[in-house]
Every structure is written in C-alpha cells, then in structure tokens.
Amino acid sequence: MSKKFDEIEDTYCYYAMQSISVNHSGYFRPCCFTHLRTESKIDTKNLSAVFREKTESNIETLLNDKKLKKLRKDLLKGKKADPCKACWKLEEAGIKSFRQINNEIYDDQIDKNLDNLKNNGFLKKEAVTYLDITLGNTCNLKCRSCSPWASNQWIDESKTVPHTDWDHNTYKHAKEIHSDPWYIKAFDKDFFDPVLPNIKSINFVGGEPLVAKEHYAWLEHIIDQGWAKNIRLFYNTNGTVLPKSLLDIWNQFAGINLSLSLDAVGELAHYVRYPSNWKVIERNIEKIKKYSKTNENFTVHTHVTLSVLNIHAIDEMLDWCLRQYKDWHYHNKDYSRHYGYQNVLPHFNIVEHPDNMNIRHLPDEIKEQVKETLDTSYNKFLNLDCIPEWEIHSLENIKNLKNILNQERNSEKWNHFIENTKASDKYRNIDIKEYIPWIREYL
Numbered sequence: 001m002s003k004k005f006d007e008i009e010d011t012y013c014y015y016a017m018q019s020i021s022v023n024h025s026g027y028f029r030p031c032c033f034t035h036l037r038t039e040s041k042i043d044t045k046n047l048s049a050v051f052r053e054k055t056e057s058n059i060e061t062l063l064n065d066k067k068l069k070k071l072r073k074d075l076l077k078g079k080k081a082d083p084c085k086a087c088w089k090l091e092e093a094g095i096k097s098f099r100q101i102n103n104e105i106y107d108d109q110i111d112k113n114l115d116n117l118k119n120n121g122f123l124k125k126e127a128v129t130y131l132d133i134t135l136g137n138t139c140n141l142k143c144r145s146c147s148p149w150a151s152n153q154w155i156d157e158s159k160t161v162p163h164t165d166w167d168h169n170t171y172k173h174a175k176e177i178h179s180d181p182w183y184i185k186a187f188d189k190d191f192f193d194p195v196l197p198n199i200k201s202i203n204f205v206g207g208e209p210l211v212a213k214e215h216y217a218w219l220e221h222i223i224d225q226g227w228a229k230n231i232r233l234f235y236n237t238n239g240t241v242l243p244k245s246l247l248d249i250w251n252q253f254a255g256i257n258l259s260l261s262l263d264a265v266g267e268l269a270h271y272v273r274y275p276s277n278w279k280v281i282e283r284n285i286e287k288i289k290k291y292s293k294t295n296e297n298f299t300v301h302t303h304v305t306l307s308v309l310n311i312h313a314i315d316e317m318l319d320w321c322l323r324q325y326k327d328w329h330y331h332n333k334d335y336s337r338h339y340g341y342q343n344v345l346p347h348f349n350i351v352e353h354p355d356n357m358n359i360r361h362l363p364d365e366i367k368e369q370v371k372e373t374l375d376t377s378y379n380k381f382l383n384l385d386c387i388p389e390w391e392i393h394s395l396e397n398i399k400n401l402k403n404i405l406n407q408e409r410n411s412e413k414w415n416h417f418i419e420n421t422k423a424s425d426k427y428r429n430i431d432i433k434e435y436i437p438w439i440r441e442y443l
Helices: 003-008 014-018 052-063 066-076 082-092 098-105 107-115 168-179 182-188 214-224 244-250 267-272 278-293 311-328 364-382 389-405 411-428 437-442
Strands: 019-022 130-134 201-205 232-237 255-261 298-306 329-331 338-341 347-350
Touching: 003 107, 014 019, 014 066, 014 098, 014 107, 014 130, 019 052, 066 082, 082 098, 098 107, 182 214, 214 244, 267 278, 278 298, 278 311, 278 338, 298 311, 311 329, 311 338, 311 364, 311 389, 347 389, 364 389, 411 437
Parallel strands: 019 130, 130 201, 201 232, 232 255, 255 298, 298 338, 298 347
Antiparallel strands: 329 338
C-alpha cells in the first residue's frame, strides 16, 4: 500500500472513493450506510439509450455532486465526516465497521483509486469499480426496525406506528417509490453501460432484491455484452425467496456473495422480521447449500441487525451460524480459497433508526442479563478450534457489544418503543409476549 494511504487509513473508505451508490429514490450517495442526501438523481424521464455520450456525462456529473465531492475531500484530509458516523460509532465501540471490512477486501484496488481521485474530491468515472444499487422499496416483509423507505409493506402501517420521521410527504413519497421504481427505466435505457466495462462488483439491496424481477433482465443484458465474466454480484437478502431462474443467471458471473440478513432464528424471526416463516428460510438455505457445492465462486455469510428485540437471543443466532459453517464451509483444490458458508461468526449492525430500538435503551436489569449472555458466548467461541485467523476480530465484536450496552439509556426512548410495540402488535394482530416473555413486565 502507498504512503498516501498510510496517512489517511483511519478515514479512507473504498465505497465512498470508487463507487456509484444509488438509493431507493434514484439519488446518488456515498454508500448504503450513510444518510447523506445529495441533489444528484437519475432523471428517468430523460434517459436515452441512443445518446450514449449524454449518459456518460450525466454519470460523471452525478458522481461529482458537490456534497459527494466534499465528503471525499474531507476523508482525504483525514476528517471523520459526519455522513459516515454509522461506521465511526462502530469503530469507537471496537466493532469492525463496514468501511474497515471492505477496505480490507479491496485493498489491491486502493492505490489505483487514489491515482484517479483528485484532492478536491473529484472522481473520474473510469475509477468506478463498484455499483451499489437499491432496488426501490419493494419487499415481502415489514421488519420491526424497518420503515416505508425500505419496505412498501410498511406504508400503511406507518400511519399507525410512526416510529420513523413519518409525515404525509413521507407516506406519499414511499408510495411513489413503490409505484414507479427508478431502476426499471434506468436498466431499460442502459444508463450504467458507460461504467460497466470497468465494474468488478455490483451490490444489490432493497427492499428485498430477489423479488425485483426486473433486475434479472438487466443481468441478462450484462451477460450478452460480455461483462458478466469480470463481475462479482453481491446480495443482501432476507432468505425468503430463491428463484431457480436466478440461480441459472448467476452461473454466468465471476462469482456470487450472498449476505443472509437474519436477525433471529425460529419463532422469534417471525416476530422481528414479520411475517417471515423460518421453515421457508431453512428450505431456501438448503437449496443454497446444494448450489454452493458445485459453484466454487459462491460464498455466503450472515448479517445480524441487533435491536432491543433480539439482542437477548444473540447466543441462538451465533450457534446457528456456527452450525452452518461446520456443515457447508469448503476449500477449493489448492486450499487457498474458501467458499460455501464463509464466516463462523456473523457481521453485526446496530439499529440506529429508529433510535428507540437501539440496544442502549434497554432496562438496566436486562442489559446485565445480555452482558452475561455475551460473556458466555465469547468464552465458548474463544475455545473453538475452527475460528480462522481472519475472524479473530469478529470474535472480539461479541465482547465489544457490551460497550454499546454500557452507554446511558434514555427512558423516554424506551417508553416510545413500548408504545410503538403495542400499536404495531394491534395492527398486525400479534403479541410480543408470546415471542419475548421477559418484556411482559414492561408492558
């Protein structure tokens, strides 16, 4: 790595520096973890596949929106920019962040990126090797920590359970996102073609990306153009959908990374990620296992979003991940690469929005019980002989979750969570006490 990178290692971010990330509305942003709102939006009303040069100019203009340029400039100066605070918070707690994980994965591309990045934050389109695409808000679940922005299933309920910054405009905009998704026209008009020859990775998030069938046709277009063999696809999926037609398409790409977004196992999964069926998820995972045995460029891991609803059952989630690793983690012939289920331990995300579901607001007595669970799990995994070297830091993440629990709680936030839970349960005709017995006394 270059000397220049060494000077900015604490703030450099692969995604902010060499990617195009598009949110649910078609706006450009640094990555899917930030809440930076730019003025750069894909204008689906004026797209034309004929005027290719106009599209190229449009991409570079959007890519260098003044807010995006300023963010890159700040990061290059070693400044911990506010839009990236989700990662800074995790790092301060001793938990490896999205930024750190992906800087390690793509470290071989960083020097080349710095050569294509000006000190004022201007990024040439030739530098873009990563696409991060949010396929609107179409989803088949309405997880309790979600919102109308990321799941159309939340649109009507959000009027009853305003646990986000809901107002009439939010409701109206969420309906528009669902009824007229930006990506359908963008894919149809080949908007991304000017950068696709250089792209190494495409990440799909949602909503639930696997229910957005329009992206299947776009992948076919990429295959027809001869670009697929150089591109690895990444998905964040809830595991409830796995079409065979998509598996056939995936065979044409350089590789597939599937991130299973699972917050709990068994009956608790149904409540937290309502109305998911754990048996359906397990059946799909069996299909994935079978597929991975004959596809050495297919890797799977688990992301767990921790909130007041599931942190108490983290030991069950950890044990489930361990079983998957032991059951279907493979090496290729020369034992230098790994595929199948890749991680013994899941990656952790902490719910920040809505803030009332953050684990720091748990009652103190519940916090103490959770800390004991974390200590027990940490000691259990510490003594396992199957933890690979690259996951040692992930092991520390278990223990470091206590740093967040040790933060001061806000009783008003907790009361807000309780009231929202009652309202949501009434709307869904479900009862949290059947899934989380310890919460009974707080209701």
